[in-house]
Amino acid sequence: MSTSLSTSGSTYGRPPIAGPAATGPQALCAREPRVPAERLVAEMVPPPRFDSVRFDTYEPDPGQPSQAEAVTVLSGFAAGLGGAHASGGAKRRWFAKKAPLSTAPRGVYLDGGYGVGKTHLLASLWHATPAEPALKAFGTFVELTNLVGALGFQQTVQTLGGHRLLCIDEFELDDPGDTVLVSSLLSRLVEQGVALAATSNTLPGKLGEGRFAAADFLREIQGLSAHFRPLRIDGQDYRHRGLPEAPAPFSDEQVTKAAYATEGASLDDFPGLLEHLAKVHPSRYGALTDGVAAVCLTDVGPVPDQSTALRLVVLADRLYDREIPVLASGVPFDRLFSEEMLNGGYRKKYFRAISRLTALARDAKPLVSQ
Known part of the structure; x- marks a missing residue:
């Protein structure tokens, strides 16, 4: 398993979801990306999810x-x-x-x-x-x-x-x-x-x-x-307008099995990932997901404090920008943030993160074998 992350190539590149992983899933917690300044400048373009959008593809309500x-x-x-x-x-x-x-x-x-x-x-x-x-x-x-x-x-x-x-x-x-x-x-x-x-x-x-x-x-x-x-x-939030409810969290076993069966997937326990995010500057969260086809998380639970919650918001944004599905066990994403957080000054950020993670959870549902 790699303990560093190459800075060559695009932050946004990722392999397609296909077939079993040859060497098992990677871990985001094992990555410590270093992003040179010239790459920061070169990648100041719309991310993959918004690469093909235009005014005429926007559908006004x-x-x-x-x-x-x-x-x-x-x-x-x-x-x-x-x-x-x-x-x-x-x-x-x-x-x-x-x-x-x-x-x-x-x-x-x-x-x-x-x-x-x-x-x-x-x-x-x-x-x-x-x-x-x-x-x-x-x-x-x-x-x-x-x-x-x-x-x-x-x-x-x-x-x-x-x-x-x-x-x-x-x-x-x-x-x-x-x-x-x-x-x-x-x-x-x-x-x-x-x-x-x-x-x-x-x-x-x-x-x-x-x-x-x-x-x-x-x-x-x-x-x-x-x-x-x-x-x-x-x-209203277009991401969930007219769509079925997000899938309930899966079991640890289902998430782990899917991670091993999905080429390019990562597998981390949620508490460990939150600790790792504190060691990586938020501007590098995109690079943290280089080459990742799906993020698999076990033991998802309520975020313990506001600093951690804000870091998670940034990660959710980068995953959404890059269209990376998120498969999780534990509590549903709408229970990540406490009532105090959802009623505080950052509430709109937290609701955005819940909305985006829920959309990515819906995208990840096919990864679990029925």
Whole structure:
């Protein structure tokens, strides 16, 4: 069993589910990924689940007019991003005279509950923007902050400053340091003509509320809000609309047997995996699943504390992005987080994780022999 993870190739690559594993399942707990900075930059594109989405593949709920309106607004936003900046490349970044800055917001901010298709729309905007892939970037909030950590602030500004568009998924401010960092970064990028788009479950003026003393950082939060035009998207969670209930957890024996029978599957006990996640930076959770066809977990139980819960949320997001089924024994996924957590400042994150893990559990059901 490998105790390290190669950083060559794509984070998103994984083998198809087929046949018995030749050497038995691997363990995520045995992996300690190291991701070089150049890979972080190269992989700032929509993940596999959203690689083929477009505005015309989004299916607005007829009962929610805001969904169709969002498609119209974002299509127009994308069309307006063509022109010299998109085609001028690096030379424009260094030698072109800057145009006067507009006082209008340079971005759109998709706000709504979990499961209304915000990431689908954000990825569609990325695809629709008339610029070559090297001049537009797509990443989660945690991936963006980690990029700054890997490259340094000034180098990140230089790397992204020539882009036409920066898309930030799951925009959340969980600590004051991130608030100041991101406020400064986005302000610098806007000055260089970069358009912004973001998704979140929290309005830009409410970022950080319930999680830290937001009032102490009101100036930074207001500065962030000024960069965006909020676009509210209402609706129900599409992942479970009209679908049967998620399968009940399987037994340890069923999960273990399926892991050994599935090529590329991983097998971990849930408490051990939670401990391991504390040793890996969340920005590397995608790399943690390189080459994994299915994640098999035994002894799933309630998450013990909020720090652990937030790490699990990030892992759930990366598994969902990469369309990796999750087969589990123990308690159902809707019992992972305590009532206190579900009523606290991070409640929307936890509900998103439950929704996504439930969808992945449904995908994993065929792995168990009937």
